[in-house]
Amino acid sequence: MSEAVIKVRGLAKQYRIGSKDSANGTFLQSVGNLITAPFKNFRRLSDLSRFDRNEDSIYWALKDIDFDLEQGSVLGVIGRNGAGKSTLLKILSRITEPTRGEIQIRGQVASLLEVGTGFHPELTGRENVYMNGTILGMRRREIDKKFDEIIDFSGIEKFIDTPVKFYSSGMKVRLGFAVAANLDPDVLVVDEVLAVGDIQFQQKCMGKMGEVVSKQGRTILFVSHNISAIKSLCTKGLLLESGEMKYFGDINEAVTNYFKSNQTSEGEFVPGRLSGDERVIVEGVTLENQFGVKTETFQIGDDLRVTLRLEALDDFENPNIGIVIKSNAGAVTVANTMIDGCVARSFKKGVNIVQCTFKRIPLLPKEYGLSVAIRGNDARTPLTSSKDIGYFAVVTKMKDLGIVGPDAELLAADSISPFIPYSWKFSDGQVHDFNILDRVRHRDQVKLIKN
Amino acid sequence: MSITSIKPTKGWKFVDFQELWHYRDLLYFLTIRGIKAKYAQSILGVGWAIIQPLATTIVFTIVFGRIAKVASDGVPYALFSYLAMWPWIYFSGTLTESSNSLVSNSSMITKVYFPRLVLPFSAVLSKLLDFILGFIVAVGFLIYYKVTPGISVMLLPLFVVQLLFTSLGLGLIFSAMAVQYRDVRYAMTFLVQLLMYGAPVVYSTSAVPEKFRYLFCLNPMVGVIEGIRSIFLDRPIPWDWIGPGSIVSLLIFMFGLLYFRRMERLFADVA
Numbered sequence: 001m002s003e004a005v006i007k008v009r010g011l012a013k014q015y016r017i018g019s020k021d022s023a024n025g026t027f028l029q030s031v032g033n034l035i036t037a038p039f040k041n042f043r044r045l046s047d048l049s050r051f052d053r054n055e056d057s058i059y060w061a062l063k064d065i066d067f068d069l070e071q072g073s074v075l076g077v078i079g080r081n082g083a084g085k086s087t088l089l090k091i092l093s094r095i096t097e098p099t100r101g102e103i104q105i106r107g108q109v110a111s112l113l114e115v116g117t118g119f120h121p122e123l124t125g126r127e128n129v130y131m132n133g134t135i136l137g138m139r140r141r142e143i144d145k146k147f148d149e150i151i152d153f154s155g156i157e158k159f160i161d162t163p164v165k166f167y168s169s170g171m172k173v174r175l176g177f178a179v180a181a182n183l184d185p186d187v188l189v190v191d192e193v194l195a196v197g198d199i200q201f202q203q204k205c206m207g208k209m210g211e212v213v214s215k216q217g218r219t220i221l222f223v224s225h226n227i228s229a230i231k232s233l234c235t236k237g238l239l240l241e242s243g244e245m246k247y248f249g250d251i252n253e254a255v256t257n258y259f260k261s262n263q264t265s266e267g268e269f270v271p272g273r274l275s276g277d278e279r280v281i282v283e284g285v286t287l288e289n290q291f292g293v294k295t296e297t298f299q300i301g302d303d304l305r306v307t308l309r310l311e312a313l314d315d316f317e318n319p320n321i322g323i324v325i326k327s328n329a330g331a332v333t334v335a336n337t338m339i340d341g342c343v344a345r346s347f348k349k350g351v352n353i354v355q356c357t358f359k360r361i362p363l364l365p366k367e368y369g370l371s372v373a374i375r376g377n378d379a380r381t382p383l384t385s386s387k388d389i390g391y392f393a394v395v396t397k398m399k400d401l402g403i404v405g406p407d408a409e410l411l412a413a414d415s416i417s418p419f420i421p422y423s424w425k426f427s428d429g430q431v432h433d434f435n436i437l438d439r440v441r442h443r444d445q446v447k448l449i450k451n
Numbered sequence: 452m453s454i455t456s457i458k459p460t461k462g463w464k465f466v467d468f469q470e471l472w473h474y475r476d477l478l479y480f481l482t483i484r485g486i487k488a489k490y491a492q493s494i495l496g497v498g499w500a501i502i503q504p505l506a507t508t509i510v511f512t513i514v515f516g517r518i519a520k521v522a523s524d525g526v527p528y529a530l531f532s533y534l535a536m537w538p539w540i541y542f543s544g545t546l547t548e549s550s551n552s553l554v555s556n557s558s559m560i561t562k563v564y565f566p567r568l569v570l571p572f573s574a575v576l577s578k579l580l581d582f583i584l585g586f587i588v589a590v591g592f593l594i595y596y597k598v599t600p601g602i603s604v605m606l607l608p609l610f611v612v613q614l615l616f617t618s619l620g621l622g623l624i625f626s627a628m629a630v631q632y633r634d635v636r637y638a639m640t641f642l643v644q645l646l647m648y649g650a651p652v653v654y655s656t657s658a659v660p661e662k663f664r665y666l667f668c669l670n671p672m673v674g675v676i677e678g679i680r681s682i683f684l685d686r687p688i689p690w691d692w693i694g695p696g697s698i699v700s701l702l703i704f705m706f707g708l709l710y711f712r713r714m715e716r717l718f719a720d721v722a
Binding site: 015091093096101102103104105108109114117118120123127130134135137138139140163 | 477
């Protein structure tokens with residue numbers, strides 16, 4: 001067994017959250033408040049850096065974290081929003097200091113909490129590569145040496161001498177990731193940066209991550225909500241729950257624990273509030289097959305019925321609802337009311353039920369994640385944050401499908417089936433069936449008849 | 452293999468020069484970025500670095516030289532005020548820029564670790580280009596007024612260093628404060644305007660009453676301006692006006708470094 005590269009002992013981090021302002025009662029009071037405001041503000045702003053006053057606005061983002069990580073291991077840090085994942089990475093990458101405890105890291109650390117830090121819109125791609133590279137701790141000579149490789153990976157050599165402000169957002173991300181991908185530290189700390197760019201580029205990044213991982217001696221810490229990505233990349237897992245370490249060890253165990261923590265029984269998930277600004281909260285998710293049995297394991301060709309129990313904090317008129325089935329390669333299929341033309345029933349303040357049945361799922365035996373995105377009727381304003389809310393597995397044996405031999409199985413595992421007929425069902429019993437293949441075929445027939 | 456130890460720190464700490472040296476390329480590129488970004492997409496580009504002090508000098512010459520008839524020690528008023536305006540504009544510019552350097556780069560501070568000192572440092576360095584251009588204009592003034600500077604002009608770097616220490620020192624203090632108290636930003640815009648009247652930019656030191664003299668020359672900018680004036684106009688250097696300010700500027704710089712390093716650990720949390 002190799003020795004520990006990262007040693008974390010009793011790590012804790014305290015933050016101060018803003019304390020509530022007293023509400024103005026009368027006009028006189030509000031004038032009075034106006035006058036005393038500067039004094040109050042001063043106290044509040046100074047308190048941002050002090051912890052001795054007013055105990056109840058103190059918040060522990062991390063509590064007593066202990067672990068050792070050996071050289072060459074890839075650690076996936078998982079947990080819900082606010083569990084302390086980002087705080088842990090920030091401390092590890094020395095952006096912020098811990099309140100208590102100690103970390104010892106052997107070797108050079110590079111952190112990647114954002115893609116393209118320090119990019120300036122007026123500078124050219126070339127200049128920004130140097131800018132970003134030096135911020136990440138590279139020396140100029142190092143960047144000179146790797147410059148061609150960086151440009152090659154980004155795939156934007158044509159625009160390298162164009163100011164970055166003329167780049168599309170995708171191009172900026174490519175360039176930023178290309179710089180980061182060519183870092184060569186002993187320890188790499190990565191936050192959810194892979195959740196950007198188009199699917200193709202995401203896959204390229206995942207490929208590069210896999211490559212980096214397989215290189216000997218590199219130790220990596222990786223935070224993501226993409227559980228399937230974590231499972232395929234990481235060897236170890238660290239599960240955080242409201243600042244505390246719930247599990248540290250094998251990645252599969254960690255993931256199972258993670259899902260268990262927001263799961264009440266087989267086929268039922270309670271994601272709850274995923275971020276503070278949500279106005280529709282996914283209270284519960286139930287997965288059933290065609291027999292109405294709650295389950296997480298399906299056979300190919302089963303129906304997959306997803307029932308969402310949504311708590312709306314307000315009335316929302318005809319929201320847009322999307323459900324995405326994901327594999328580790330990205331989105332597999334979606335049910336989306338905006339695309340299928342189904343006008344979803346308006347949400348009433350309180351609990352609303354939405355059901356979506358994916359029919360006879362032709363999904364290959366693999367593990368899949370589910371995520372939900374709900375937007376206002378303008379299809380833009382997000383009402384929920386789209387995060388993984390559940391998972392299921394298709395367990396049919398490959399050989400039962402006529403796929404035999406290791407090569408065939410491997411090939412099949414990478415193929416995806418993007419179109420699955422589905423139907424929506426709302427609280428009032430209204431049903432909306434949709435099959436995109438029918439629509440496309442119908443359109444072609446109409447064209448034929450017209451001609 | 453190097454071992455990094457991360458643990459809570461307390462109290463005062465001094466600058467980690469070794470680390471700063473490792474990040475010298477970052478300082479270089481941030482400085483270049485500062486220069487390029489400032490003059491990008493403008494027609495005159497760096498020409499603005501010349502126009503600003505020049506235009507101010509013209510206005511001051513009309514208002515203070517011609518109308519108010521402020522004494523300028525027998526030197527043409529335009530030359531007299533430009534020799535002060537040139538370092539002063541550098542000082543006020545760098546002070547504003549470096550004070551804002553942390554707040555305007557807060558997205559960097561919260562995402563990557565690097566010695567935060569490079570931000571105010573680069574703000575001060577990227578303004579040096581303007582200062583050099585201002586020097587060329589100063590030479591133009593000397594030629595126009597047929598004034599030959601003495602051999603003492605070799606001492607210019609000395610006063611430039613004092614100018615750098617003063618602006619950097621104050622910049623460090625204010626930038627660290629601005630992270631937590633955004634008031635600094637608003638205060639800074641008019642503070643630099645008010646400060647100008649505390650230094651002999653538009654008037655001569657001979658107008659300062661004797662009893663305020665010692666208080667007056669504690670201002671490091673008094674020394675910078677008087678020093679630059681005397682070496683360019685080939686007059687005896689008034690060391691008694693310069694000395695106290697030099698000590699103050701050194702103290703400001705040292706305190707700035709210490710204060711910045713003390714506050715540094717909070718930047719990412721409150722930015």
